[in-house]
Amino acid sequence: MDPEAALLAGTAGATLVSLLTTEAWQRARDGICLLWRRAQPERAEAVAAELDTTRSDLLAAEVAGDPDTRDELAAEWQGRIRRLLVTRPEATDALRRLIDDLDPTASVVSTVTQRATASGEARIYQAGRDQNVTRR
Template sequence: MSDELTLLAQAGAAALVTAMATDAWQETRDTVAGLFRRGRRSAVATQLDGGAELVRDSAVPDEVRRALYGYWAQELAALLRQDPSCRAALAGLAVDLPAGAPGDRPARQTNTARDRGTVYAVQHGTLHVNGPEKQAAED
């Protein structure tokens, strides 16, 4: 498979998993399920719904999306090999990638120190401290 088709499959998978459990899900689901042949369409729709349910029920949905991404990138790559006519629809899906895709979000890290603990977590960046001001005299 050409690099271009591989990238298209990856972009389609990113759009797909990003849309899971969002307002864009139903349209994205229908588009992807519609790309597969009639015999596989209902099975793919069931898989898509199962993945969206995992994302929706997860405490960390972006981790589930990352796990599902690899599977769907492979499935969409296989689809493009079997039916290159799906290329335009998949490209349209990738272009309509919802804002705030997991890979587009800035990284965020939260560190908490308890019981007089100290956290040294800044290597290259800025430290923002939230919480009560340190008392002048300690117990």
């Protein structure tokens, strides 16, 4: 699987679950159901039911003060979405547009490719984002 698509699945799972307890939950549910309806119509109704169950579980976990459930549910949806993208890679663009529409701050960052060659006692420090180096 394309690494960017795998990253997109992770972003989508986290974004979806985070929106299920907000006012945008119905829009998120409708968007994911539409994605499935186009890619795997035979699974669309089951996905809708799974989303409703996920929302109920998440609301109950918040009332109970269980912070781990959100991450677990996001991981479950990441897996579902990843599997969808593996079987239907053409759904990648539609998913990216949906996530951008639902939460523009969740946009997937471009892939970073880094190469370095060191010799002797050289040191190389690379990072795709923030990096703090403390020399001792």
